[in-house]
Amino acid sequence: xxxxxxxxxxxxxxxxxxxxxxxxxxxxxxxxxxxxxxxxxxxxxxxxxxxxxxxxxxxxxxxxxxxxxxxxxxxxxxxxxxxxxxxxxxxxxxxxxxxxxxxxxxxxxxxxxxxxxxxxxxxxxxxxxxxxxxxxxxxxxxxxxxxxxxxxxxxxxxxxxxxxxxxxxxxxxxxxxxxxxxxxxx
Numbered sequence: 415x416x417x418x419x420x421x422x423x424x425x426x427x428x429x430x431x432x433x434x435x436x437x438x439x440x441x442x443x444x445x446x447x448x449x450x451x452x453x454x455x456x457x458x459x460x461x462x463x464x465x466x467x468x469x470x471x472x473x474x475x476x477x478x479x480x481x482x483x484x485x486x487x488x489x490x491x492x493x494x495x496x497x498x499x500x501x502x503x504x505x506x507x508x509x510x511x512x513x514x515x516x517x518x519x520x521x522x523x524x525x526x527x528x529x530x531x532x533x534x535x536x537x538x539x540x541x542x543x544x545x546x547x548x549x550x551x552x553x554x555x556x557x558x559x560x561x562x563x564x565x566x567x568x569x570x571x572x573x574x575x576x577x578x579x580x581x582x583x584x585x586x587x588x589x590x591x592x593x594x595x596x597x598x599x600x
Contacts, residue, residue: 489574489586491561493598496588500524505559506551508533510570511592522563522588522595526551530569533562534576556581563588563595 499505507525521527526549528536545553554560562570567589577585
């Protein structure tokens with residue numbers, strides 16, 4: 415029960431970094447959060463560990479982009495990283511939005527489209543030949559760099575975790591997703 419506030423907090427924010435036992439958070443939805451530091455402390459007062467975190471929120475353009483070094487699983491890329499990846503054939507970019515979203519906006523240039531619910535099964539079950547035939551790209555190996563994109567970065571972040579669980583080592587999330595791409599194209 416005492417962690418409900420943290421769950422609500424996590425659902426509205428994205429952890430962008432963890433250093434010195436401090437969580438660095440970014441809200442892509444709004445610049446503020448309705449959960450105060452005091453309410454978090456009150457709900458955690460019975461725990462023996464002390465959680466320290468920054469309650470500074472930033473807009474999507476100010477999000478700290480992590481390098482992906484060390485054992486941190488939340489690897490991200492920004493708009494410039496996507497531009498570089500589009501030029502590199504060894505990097506696979508997967509747009510995980512639903513078909514209706516792709517029909518409305520088109521897919522991210524240089525990407526292949528695999529709906530969110532199908533990504534894991536597609537990578538696990540399709541043979542290399544079938545993958546190549548369907549997407550005109552080579553099926554990624556476990557050490558291939560994969561960049562995932564959706565509308566804002568939330569769904570692709572969930573798929574990032576799934577792919578890491580099945581052994582893909584270099585999976586990155588395009589923070590801001592299609593919304594960021596579209597705003598940088600104007």
